[in-house]
Amino acid sequence: AQKITQTQPGMFVQEKEAVTLDCTYDTSDPSYGLFWYKQPSSGEMIFLIYQGSYDQQNATEGRYSLNFQKARKSANLVISASQLGDSAMYFCAMREAGSNYKLTFGKGTLLTVNP
């Protein structure tokens, strides 16, 4: 079974609008962390935001926020006020305490921001 599922292969958004990228996860480990990374066409992975399983509040980092719904096992990334430079692949990842802290990635969502 997939541990991380990103159901949107591609998304389009108009510049300055908000967009939500979906991520659902599967784990029985009570201690885990969820990550979002951005991969521009250059290939480098850029860390965006982190949410711990015990964190009470949703994580926010500038224009990025994570909509964490633990009971539904979802960790959607919200990008507010989209910019042209946000066009990239976005990956959701999970790290379970019981997996020796390895990161498991989803297949990604390609976001295109239109002017």
Next chain:
Amino acid sequence: DGGITQSPKYLFRKEGQNVTLSCEQNLNHDAMYWYRQDPGQGLRLIYYSQIVNDFQKGDIAEGYSVSREKKESFPLTVTSAQKNPTAFYLCASSISPLTREQFFGPGTRLTVL
């Protein structure tokens, strides 16, 4: 500037040849990782090292080997036993396996002809 370097950016090799991809970091990080990325796919962990002279297999270690003789360096050898070596390879590091963020290098695109 602190960071992770991977060289070269593009690498071409003939089938049946071993090839070594370099990864160097000057961030003083203990943990280092190698990932493979295929088109349209997420990253998959090949090997990781939590400390010098120690490393563990990831999810797809077959056909690969690593060494960690120095804290700064974690080279990956793609051997002839790896059936589909053409891929994008990313190296990463973190202060420790427990820290939140892994810093990634720019990657090496390996093409086996």
